[in-house]
Amino acid sequence: xxxxxxxxxxxxxxxxxxxxxxxxxxxxxxxxxxxxxxxxxxxxxxxxxxxxxxxxxxxxxxxxxxxxxxxxxxxxxxxxxxxxxxxxxxxxxxxxxxxxxxxxxxxxxxxxxxxxxxxxxxxxxxxxxxxxxxxxxxx
Amino acid sequence: xxxxxxxxxxxxxxxxxxxxxxxxxxxxxxxxxxxxxxxxxxxxxxxxxxxxxxxxxxxxxxxxxxxxxxxxxxxxxxxxxxxxxxxxxxxxxxxxxxxxxxxxxxxxxxxxxxxxxxxxxxxxxxxxxxxxxxxxxxxxxxxxxxxxxxxxxxxxxxxxxxxxxxxxxxxxxxxxxxxxxxxxxxxxxxxxxxxxxxxxxxxxxxxxxxxxxxxxxxxxxxxxxxxxxxxxxxxxxxxxxxxxxxxxxxxxxxxxxxxxxxxxxxxxxxxxxxxxxxxxxxxxxxxxxxxxxxxxxxxxxxxxxxxxxxxxxxxxxxxxxxxxxxxxxxxxxxxxxxxxxxxxxxxxxxxxxxxxxxxxxxxxxxxxxxxxxxxxxxxxxx
Numbered sequence: 001x002x003x004x005x006x007x008x009x010x011x012x013x014x015x016x017x018x019x020x021x022x023x024x025x026x027x028x029x030x031x032x033x034x035x036x037x038x039x040x041x042x043x044x045x046x047x048x049x050x051x052x053x054x055x056x057x058x059x060x061x062x063x064x065x066x067x068x069x070x071x072x073x074x075x076x077x078x079x080x081x082x083x084x085x086x087x088x089x090x091x092x093x094x095x096x097x098x099x100x101x102x103x104x105x106x107x108x109x110x111x112x113x114x115x116x117x118x119x120x121x122x123x124x125x126x127x128x129x130x131x132x133x134x135x136x137x138x139x
Numbered sequence: 140x141x142x143x144x145x146x147x148x149x150x151x152x153x154x155x156x157x158x159x160x161x162x163x164x165x166x167x168x169x170x171x172x173x174x175x176x177x178x179x180x181x182x183x184x185x186x187x188x189x190x191x192x193x194x195x196x197x198x199x200x201x202x203x204x205x206x207x208x209x210x211x212x213x214x215x216x217x218x219x220x221x222x223x224x225x226x227x228x229x230x231x232x233x234x235x236x237x238x239x240x241x242x243x244x245x246x247x248x249x250x251x252x253x254x255x256x257x258x259x260x261x262x263x264x265x266x267x268x269x270x271x272x273x274x275x276x277x278x279x280x281x282x283x284x285x286x287x288x289x290x291x292x293x294x295x296x297x298x299x300x301x302x303x304x305x306x307x308x309x310x311x312x313x314x315x316x317x318x319x320x321x322x323x324x325x326x327x328x329x330x331x332x333x334x335x336x337x338x339x340x341x342x343x344x345x346x347x348x349x350x351x352x353x354x355x356x357x358x359x360x361x362x363x364x365x366x367x368x369x370x371x372x373x374x375x376x377x378x379x380x381x382x383x384x385x386x387x388x389x390x391x392x393x394x395x396x397x398x399x400x401x402x403x404x405x406x407x408x409x410x411x412x413x414x415x416x417x418x419x420x421x422x423x424x425x426x427x428x429x430x431x432x433x434x435x436x437x438x439x440x441x442x443x444x445x446x447x448x449x450x451x452x453x454x455x456x457x458x459x460x461x462x463x464x465x466x467x468x469x470x471x472x473x474x475x476x477x478x479x480x481x482x483x484x485x486x487x488x489x490x491x492x493x494x495x496x497x498x499x500x501x502x503x504x505x506x507x508x509x510x511x512x513x514x515x516x517x518x519x520x521x
Contacts, residue, residue: 009267009271011263011267011271011272012263013268014263043269043385069287069288069389071287071336072333072336073275075335077274078276086275096385097384098270098273098275099273108336108337124272128272130272130273
């Protein structure tokens with residue numbers, strides 16, 4: 001796996017999202033679930049976006065997803081080598097996440113909507129590990 | 140709710156120039172547009188008692204700069220459609236008696252970047268954590284993200300998506316102030332420089348300097364002004380999310396589906412009543428989403444509706460007749476320019492006048508499908 005360019009913009013975890021970034025560093029994709037409806041949600045927050053209940057739990061997602069949509073950016077951007085795809089995946093548990101697709105040519109021919117994907121945890125620095133995705137059959 | 144037609148636009152103008160204006164800062168563009176609109180209405184700054192403009196601390200900055208003492212202010216800043224929301228809020232405020240005469244201003248040094256509003260998301264914001272680290276750098280990398288899903292769902296071809304830009308360039312050719320006026324073909328669009336697949340340069344909006352301003356007052360006073368009033372018949376607004384990745388449906392905007400129908404309900408109009416339409420086109424897919432989400436056509440039908448030239452010169456639903464964000468101008472917050480064109484069409488003074496316009500709809504987007512505002516203008520008071 002190619003290491004990430006250290007110039008890539010870094011997320012700054014907040015108290016409400018810290019568990020997510022601790023999770024990716026430990027190799028886990030942590031989502032949250034509404035205590036009223038059982039529905040999973042993302043991005044992290046300490047209450048349910050479906051009902052407003054504070055009765056929510058953190059759980060480890062399967063890491064399986066499908067490719068919902070993407071663009072392939074062709075212009076320079078700090079921390080990236082164009083062309084590169086900016087993708088949104090649909091997790092098996094329901095929520096959508098922006099990510100990058102690795103171990104896959106960054107072309108329309110290789111990036112096929114609805115293709116199965118699996119999460120890959122790629123360190124950005126000592127503190128932050130990003131959840132990226134790769135084609136599920138690539139392993 | 141204010142009564143349809145009880146408030147009207149009585150002054151409307153853009154900045155003296157559009158395009159590249161390095162000699163004016165953003166506040167200067169606000170002022171240039173405001174002074175032009177005041178002149179259009181025959182008013183002085185001291186006649187204004189309500190003020191709306193986008194952004195943190197902007198109302199007080201503009202008020203002080205222009206010498207206005209407002210007793211009603213609105214700093215709503217939800218992106219490029221904020222001005223549609225300002226019109227809606229101003230109409231309600233005038234009807235409620237909070238103020239008599241509202242000035243709405245926009246100025247943006249989008250190209251020259253002379254003293255602009257800072258825009259980058261904070262790294263600790265949700266977008267800063269869950270979108271920015273994956274490489275988006277501004278609207279061309281974010282706004283088109285749902286497009287491939289929309290194209291797959293409805294079988295939209297690249298040629299059909301390119302046609303949006305072709306038709307709008309035809310309108311732009313009729314507008315002396317449009318930035319790009321030379322005719323283009325579908326092939327030209329599909330051979331232009333790739334920006335963010337599936338979109339190429341000619342499917343992305345311009346980046347310009349400019350501004351615009353509107354003046355609203357009660358319909359009872361509207362006839363005292365030098366120009367034909369554009370009555371506010373209906374309005375709607377909504378927001379969804381700041382993160383395009385979290386948009387619930389990649390083929391449709393929830394904010395559009397709330398704002399549009401609300402404006403139509405309030406105005407008591409049907410789609411067949413609409414003589415002229417503006418749909419904020421930051422990128423080529425937006426007119427398609429707008430036509431469908433506002434109910435002008437069914438799901439997946441916008442591609443054929445545009446391809447068959449229904450929105451082109453001579454078509455039954457003239458749309459984006461200034462040339463739009465793709466060809467006319469786009470400062471960063473284009474909604475003001477969509478409203479300006481609607482007002483010109485209702486007044487009968489547009490360079491590409493679309494016949495006898497009695498009902499005009501102006502529909503805006505803010506952020507990346509993040510917010511929406513819709514205004515229904517009428518030539519006649521109901």
